[in-house]
Amino acid sequence: MSKVKVGLVQMSCSDDARSNMEKAISGIRDAVSQGANIVCLQELFTSLYFCDVEDYENFKLAEPIPGPSTDTLSAVAKELGVVIIASLFEKRAQGLYHNTTAVLDADGTYLGKYRKMHIPDDPAYFEKFYFTPGDLGYKVFKTKFATIGVLICWDQWYPEASRLTALMGAEILFYPTAIGWATAQDEATNTEQYNAWQTIQRSHAVANGVHVVSVNRVGLEQDGAMKFWGGSFVSNPFGSLIVKATHDQEEVIVTELDLAKTDSYRTHWPFLRDRRIDSYGEIVKRFID
Numbered sequence: 001m002s003k004v005k006v007g008l009v010q011m012s013c014s015d016d017a018r019s020n021m022e023k024a025i026s027g028i029r030d031a032v033s034q035g036a037n038i039v040c041l042q043e044l045f046t047s048l049y050f051c052d053v054e055d056y057e058n059f060k061l062a063e064p065i066p067g068p069s070t071d072t073l074s075a076v077a078k079e080l081g082v083v084i085i086a087s088l089f090e091k092r093a094q095g096l097y098h099n100t101t102a103v104l105d106a107d108g109t110y111l112g113k114y115r116k117m118h119i120p121d122d123p124a125y126f127e128k129f130y131f132t133p134g135d136l137g138y139k140v141f142k143t144k145f146a147t148i149g150v151l152i153c154w155d156q157w158y159p160e161a162s163r164l165t166a167l168m169g170a171e172i173l174f175y176p177t178a179i180g181w182a183t184a185q186d187e188a189t190n191t192e193q194y195n196a197w198q199t200i201q202r203s204h205a206v207a208n209g210v211h212v213v214s215v216n217r218v219g220l221e222q223d224g225a226m227k228f229w230g231g232s233f234v235s236n237p238f239g240s241l242i243v244k245a246t247h248d249q250e251e252v253i254v255t256e257l258d259l260a261k262t263d264s265y266r267t268h269w270p271f272l273r274d275r276r277i278d279s280y281g282e283i284v285k286r287f288i289d
Contacts, residue, residue, distance in 0.1 A: 002260040004145045006172070007031025007039035007082075008253045010232045010245045012219030017046045017061070021069065025076055027252045028084060034254035037106070037145040038083040042217045042232075043153050043178040044099070045087060052222045054129045062091035066110050070102050078108030083143045085150060087176035089130075090115070099131045101152055101176055106144040114139040116152040117161060124182070124226060127154070138164045146171045146259060153177045156201050156214070160283070166208035171259050173204060177216040180228035194229055194247075202239040209237045209266040211257045218248055237265040 009027030013020050024045050031039045044050075046069060050058040063069060069088050077084045083106050090100035090113070099116035115134030119127045138161060140149050149170025155161045156175050165173060179197060181190045198214075205212040211234065218230035233244040234255050245251045266272060282288055 003256055003258050004037045004172075005035045005254055005256045006213055006234065007034070007036030008213065008215045008232045008234070008245065008251075009039060009041050009045075010215060010218055010230050010253070011042065011045070011250045012228075013045060013048050013217060013221075015048055020046045021072065024086075025073075028076060028082065029080065030252040031254050032080045032082050034252070035256075036082060036254045038085070038143065038148065038172075040085040040174045040176060040213055040215045041087060042215045043087045043176040044089060045176075045217070047089070048221050049178045049180075049217070049226070049228070051127045051130055052124045052226065054126050058130065059091075059097065062089040062097050064092075065090045065100055065102050065113050070104065070110055073102075074104050074108040074110060077104040077106060081106045083145060083148075085148070085174050085176065087152060092132075096132055097130055098134060099127065099152060100134075101150045103141040103143065103148070103150060111141045111143065112139065114150045114152070116155060118154045118158055120154040124222060138168060140165060140168045140170045149173045151175050153179060156197065156204075159204060159207065162204035162208055166204075166210055170210060171262065172211045172213060172257065173208070175201060175212070175214040177214055177232075178228065179216060180221075180226045183220070183225055183227050190229070194231055198231065198233060202235045202241075205235040205237055206239040206269075207271060209262050209269070209271065211236060211242075211259070211262075218246075218250060237262055238269075 084104045087101045090098040103111045117134040121128040149165035217228045230247045234242040243255045
């Protein structure tokens, strides 16, 4: 398909997993009613962002993938004829956990999963306590409507991840995300951080000539200390914003992408043609002394 409609479900979460799932499904239904073919949910949408603390009790939130959540969403995908991108806390084995996104095709088929490769460790984002780095490599999924690439939150800051996923044939890059501002911060710092976050992802669209879809959560968490900044958006292959959500409202946004434009952008701005792959060998080093 040349044209595909993507849906973004930007929502707040509670400590009730069932309620969060119901809200997400409601958002999916809303998106499909607006014509969405592919719907992306935000990072770890079934719970509060629990990585703000190092608490062993939070491992109880994890589940196998495929498992209960993918079973539920598979039925929804089949019923509605929609592709669903769902970010979940995966329990792989006893004592082994990943931050993982599952992809369900429009007939309900579980197509597979991507495990987050880059794991942050910052104040209030203690993800290294919970998640083992992904070991599946970068992934693309051939869905009914498009070949899609999925990366997760902290992966957003790494051009290597987007490049490799694009080189594997991704027509759209999706980034389920959970990122916010400390409420004690000043507005200038907030603005600078959001702009950096959006700019780096738009640059991936430009460098690779593909659409980028980023879906973030909203709402106050951590007893009001963290405000997730929403601002979910879609960028075209030249980095222009097609649509952008608010910073503080739950929203379901649907927009149409013309995937045929990738060829035009890549032809007129032939970054892939001019890559000097013979000169990039040292990129695999940690640092060049």
